[in-house]
Amino acid sequence: MKTMNQDIQTTNSLSMNHVIKYYQDGQSKIEVLKDVSLSVKPGEFAAIVGPSGAGKSTLLSIAGALLTPSEGRITLAGQEVTELSAKARTQLRQKEIGFIFQNSELIPYLTVEDQLRYVTKLAKLKVSDQDIVNLLDHLGLRHRLDNLPGQLSGGERQRVAIARAFINDPAIILADEPTASLDSTRGRQVVEMLAQETHTNHKAAIMVTHDERVLDLVDKIYEIEDGKLTLR
Numbered sequence: 001m002k003t004m005n006q007d008i009q010t011t012n013s014l015s016m017n018h019v020i021k022y023y024q025d026g027q028s029k030i031e032v033l034k035d036v037s038l039s040v041k042p043g044e045f046a047a048i049v050g051p052s053g054a055g056k057s058t059l060l061s062i063a064g065a066l067l068t069p070s071e072g073r074i075t076l077a078g079q080e081v082t083e084l085s086a087k088a089r090t091q092l093r094q095k096e097i098g099f100i101f102q103n104s105e106l107i108p109y110l111t112v113e114d115q116l117r118y119v120t121k122l123a124k125l126k127v128s129d130q131d132i133v134n135l136l137d138h139l140g141l142r143h144r145l146d147n148l149p150g151q152l153s154g155g156e157r158q159r160v161a162i163a164r165a166f167i168n169d170p171a172i173i174l175a176d177e178p179t180a181s182l183d184s185t186r187g188r189q190v191v192e193m194l195a196q197e198t199h200t201n202h203k204a205a206i207m208v209t210h211d212e213r214v215l216d217l218v219d220k221i222y223e224i225e226d227g228k229l230t231l232r
Contacts, residue, residue, distance in 0.1 A: 013203070014075070015039045016072065017072055019035070020035060020070050022070045032055050034227040036072070038222060040206055043199055045219050047206075047209055048206060049215070050223055059208075059224065065097065069082065076171065094122050094124075095168060095170065097173075098167075098170040098172070100165045104161040110148070111146050111148055112152075115160055116132050116136075123168050144160075154186060155182060159193060162193055173194070175205065175209075179214060187213075188217075195218065
């Protein structure tokens with residue numbers, strides 16, 4: 001394995017350059033991420049694996065502009081994230097990042113169609129009715145347009161989460177354990193769809209996962225342990 005500490009080219013959809021994240025605990029400094037660098041290009045699907053407590057969630061939160069690093073640089077879709085104001089980071093998240101969470105995190109009282117309209121409204125983007133229908137049709141969900149999350153299977157909910165992540169045409173997709181609540185068959189189907197959407201729409205995607213059975217579907221695999229990132 002080689003440690004990913006080389007300089008990252010600006011052509012990437014996402015680059016993290018020598019990122020360090022630490023917290024103060026009294027007189028002690030707890031380092032969660034230790035000189036982490038990675039890059040994900042358009043059309044590239046990367047996975048991050050590692051034990052619990054290794055720093056996966058912190059890394060994903062920093063990549064998604066939810067947390068700021070203690071040191072280092074992050075560039076997303078051509079913008080230097082660490083130089084943006086809190087308001088500008090929020091706007092960047094809404095327009096350039098699509099999040100897929102472990103348990104889909106759908107709003108229980110919104111239909112499938114309204115789930116997508118909600119994120120476009122937050123980002124202040126206009127998406128046509130046909131765009132929504134086309135995306136849901138592509139993911140095999142057109143017949144679920146007016147259904148609530150409680151009327152969907154686990155696999156269907158995760159497919160809605162994929163649609164929600166892609167509806168704003170973001171530069172990068174971040175998926176946090178998207179197969180955790182699914183059986184192996186449905187989990188693989190979800191990751192296959194995520195890989196297909198990433199490659200077809202020329203997005204950059206990062207998936208945090210414990211599921212070694214889906215790693216053949218990604219383009220590269222990073223391993224993280226004790227806050228140190230390596231490329232497998």
